[in-house]
Amino acid sequence: MIRKILIANRGEIAIRVMRTAREMGISTVAVYSEADKDALFVRTADEAVCIGGMHASESYLVQDKIITVAKNVGADAIHPGYGFLSENASFSKRCADEGIIFIGPSAGAITAMGSKIGAKELMKKANVPVVPGYNGADQSIATLKKEAEKIGYPILIKASAGGGGKGMRIVNKADELESSIEGASREAEKSFGDGSLLMEKYFPSAKHIEFQIFGDNHGNYTHFYERECSLQRRYQKVIEESPSPSLNDALRKQMGDAAVAAAKSINYNNAGTVEFILDKSGAFYFLEVNTRLQVEHPVTEETTGLDLVRLQIEVAQGMPLTASAETVTQRGHSIECRVCAEDPENNFFPATGDILFWHEPQLHGIRYDSGVVSGSKVDVFYDSLISKVISKGGNRTEAIQRMVYALDHMAILGITTNKDFLKELLQNRSFVDGSFDTKLIEREYTNYKKTVSDKALHHSAIAALLYEWDGRKRHEPFAHSLNGWRNISYQPLTYQVEYGGVKLELGYYYNTPDRFEVIIGEEKLAVQLISIEKHKLTCVIDGHRQSFYIARHGSDVFVQNASHGTFRLKEVPRFTEPGLSQSKSGYVAPMPGEIIKVLVKAGDKVQSGKGLLVMSSMKMETTIEAHSDGEVEEVFVTDKLFVEADTVLLKMKD
Numbered sequence: 001m002i003r004k005i006l007i008a009n010r011g012e013i014a015i016r017v018m019r020t021a022r023e024m025g026i027s028t029v030a031v032y033s034e035a036d037k038d039a040l041f042v043r044t045a046d047e048a049v050c051i052g053g054m055h056a057s058e059s060y061l062v063q064d065k066i067i068t069v070a071k072n073v074g075a076d077a078i079h080p081g082y083g084f085l086s087e088n089a090s091f092s093k094r095c096a097d098e099g100i101i102f103i104g105p106s107a108g109a110i111t112a113m114g115s116k117i118g119a120k121e122l123m124k125k126a127n128v129p130v131v132p133g134y135n136g137a138d139q140s141i142a143t144l145k146k147e148a149e150k151i152g153y154p155i156l157i158k159a160s161a162g163g164g165g166k167g168m169r170i171v172n173k174a175d176e177l178e179s180s181i182e183g184a185s186r187e188a189e190k191s192f193g194d195g196s197l198l199m200e201k202y203f204p205s206a207k208h209i210e211f212q213i214f215g216d217n218h219g220n221y222t223h224f225y226e227r228e229c230s231l232q233r234r235y236q237k238v239i240e241e242s243p244s245p246s247l248n249d250a251l252r253k254q255m256g257d258a259a260v261a262a263a264k265s266i267n268y269n270n271a272g273t274v275e276f277i278l279d280k281s282g283a284f285y286f287l288e289v290n291t292r293l294q295v296e297h298p299v300t301e302e303t304t305g306l307d308l309v310r311l312q313i314e315v316a317q318g319m320p321l322t323a324s325a326e327t328v329t330q331r332g333h334s335i336e337c338r339v340c341a342e343d344p345e346n347n348f349f350p351a352t353g354d355i356l357f358w359h360e361p362q363l364h365g366i367r368y369d370s371g372v373v374s375g376s377k378v379d380v381f382y383d384s385l386i387s388k389v390i391s392k393g394g395n396r397t398e399a400i401q402r403m404v405y406a407l408d409h410m411a412i413l414g415i416t417t418n419k420d421f422l423k424e425l426l427q428n429r430s431f432v433d434g435s436f437d438t439k440l441i442e443r444e445y446t447n448y449k450k451t452v453s454d455k456a457l458h459h460s461a462i463a464a465l466l467y468e469w470d471g472r473k474r475h476e477p478f479a480h481s482l483n484g485w486r487n488i489s490y491q492p493l494t495y496q497v498e499y500g501g502v503k504l505e506l507g508y509y510y511n512t513p514d515r516f517e518v519i520i521g522e523e524k525l526a527v528q529l530i531s532i533e534k535h536k537l538t539c540v541i542d543g544h545r546q547s548f549y550i551a552r553h554g555s556d557v558f559v560q561n562a563s564h565g566t567f568r569l570k571e572v573p574r575f576t577e578p579g580l581s582q583s584k585s586g587y588v589a590p591m592p593g594e595i596i597k598v599l600v601k602a603g604d605k606v607q608s609g610k611g612l613l614v615m616s617s618m619k620m621e622t623t624i625e626a627h628s629d630g631e632v633e634e635v636f637v638t639d640k641l642f643v644e645a646d647t648v649l650l651k652m653k654d
Contacts, residue, residue: 104292153172228244589644
């Protein structure tokens with residue numbers, strides 16, 4: 001019997017495993033990197049041990065350190081979560097060799113599915129339909145070009161050894177192939193230590209459907225229904241749901257049977273996922289098996305009533321599965337939204353910083369799997385996922401409505417997230433009617449800009465003004481009393497903020513400390529401040545009483561309101577401080593990260609759209625491209641150099 005589990009992971013999944021372990025009376029041990037020393041999961045565990053430096057390569061990926069800690073603390077088992085070592089066959093075997101239970105599939109099952117090339121061959125033998133493509137050992141450019149012609153464009157290049165969108169490229173025509181192969185292979189080598197690739201026929205309009213499978217050590221195999229995972233960006237899932245609106249009962253049974261056949265073909269034990277692509281005709285093809293618990297497992301739990309982590313622990317202890325697709329019925333509908341630290345309006349670049357305020361409204365039918373709280377720090381070393389919001393409803397419409405309400409009332413201040421973007425996706429017409437496919441975001445949200453009404457911006461700016469006013473009143477009472485005096489009574493005080501590069505000026509008068517007249521352009525608004533706490537402000541604007549969550553860091557003011565969304569406003573000083581001006585011809589880092597490869601040198605002439613350098617942040621590679629034709633004057637960075645956001649990378653000749 002397992003009495004103590006070491007969790008070889010971090011963030012929300014570590015906390016998720018701890019929750020079930022405690023319900024079962026099992027102690028938990030967290031391992032953490034120096035970057036995570038103050039993280040919520042470290043504080044949540046019964047015990048915690050630091051295992052290394054800031055990067056995963058120095059901590060979460062070092063098997064020796066994790067095994068040593070497990071032995072030292074007397075852990076019976078290790079749960080790998082997802083990512084890191086969760087699909088590492090050598091780690092699974094190492095645990096078995098050391099007498100530690102690995103809460104996941106056997107090394108043999110992981111090995112069988114670890115190579116997408118080998119997995120496809122196994123699925124063919126099991127009569128599971130596979131996508132047409134090439135998965136040969138010959139990885140030469142010449143061979144890959146020849147095979148691509150046989151498959152027919154467009155094709156999809158994939159890393160054989162991994163997932164999560166790493167090492168993936170869509171190639172639409174022959175002259176794009178060679179550079180795509182080089183980039184995908186380089187990314188695969190860095191992410192998985194294996195640069196080998198496979199090619200598959202690419203379906204521009206298709207669905208991504210996965211089935212939750214489970215096996216035990218007694219010859220039992222089953223599935224626990226499907227999850228719709230078609231809403232993706234850069235091959236990363238954004239919103240998932242169960243059941244899928246794309247399947248009827250007959251197709252669900254066909255795909256479920258194929259998923260179980262896949263599990264049987266490799267004697268699969270513990271939790272896993274069989275992923276399929278579904279085309280418009282209703283034909284489906286095997287993609288891969290994820291040999292671990294999935295990020296989106298909560299939607300299966302919400303619709304089946306199962307605790308998948310509990311089942312994982314029970315199976316790992318040698319207990320037989322007691323649940324199956326025949327005995328478990330799906331009820332209602334569940335949706336999961338992945339809340340990530342990223343900026344949708346800046347090409348979804350990762351965002352970092354301190355979370356000044358975090359609020360999860362407790363609502364019926366809403367579950368949060370979060371790895372952060374107020375005061376948590378989000379840095380560049382790990383994935384951008386910080387929380388999952390899961391809704392449950394009697395039907396799909398109700399699940400969507402509850403999710404929108406939860407996102408509206410959830411407050412995340414201090415960093416930029418995709419929360420408001422998720423809300424827009426949920427209200428997209430093709431998502432609502434279920435006709436969306438994997439290309440929806442790419443097709444409709446390229447160069448995304450949040451829809452902002454004047455009312456939303458103006459009311460948020462008024463909240464920022466009241467917050468700043470109250471702060472001055474509390475901390476500078478004498479200056480506050482002088483600030484209201486004018487020998488010209490009709491001249492208002494002014495407060496300026498900037499949003500989206502545009503300045504907004506608020507003129508205001510006050511007669512009492514809590515009543516104001518605010519002027520924005522031609523608009524005059526009567527404002528009354530009702531109450532203000534550390535991060536919550538309630539006021540009346542032209543007879544409309546409303547509340548805002550609010551926080552400030554330096555000149556940045558973060559404002560969130562259920563009706564208006566979240567705004568990051570920058571206060572504009574009345575008198576500009578002297579400083580260095582930056583040349584418009586300079587390219588700056590859009591985020592903190594590591595320079596992977598510099599693609600140009602001084603003197604190179606480049607055309608608009610040409611790649612200048614490649615950066616990596618939060619496990620995502622981004623190519624910085626030239627925004628106009630020009631000549632490189634000077635390059636200030638080198639490969640493998642870590643830079644902060646806004647660091648000048650290179651300069652073009654003026």
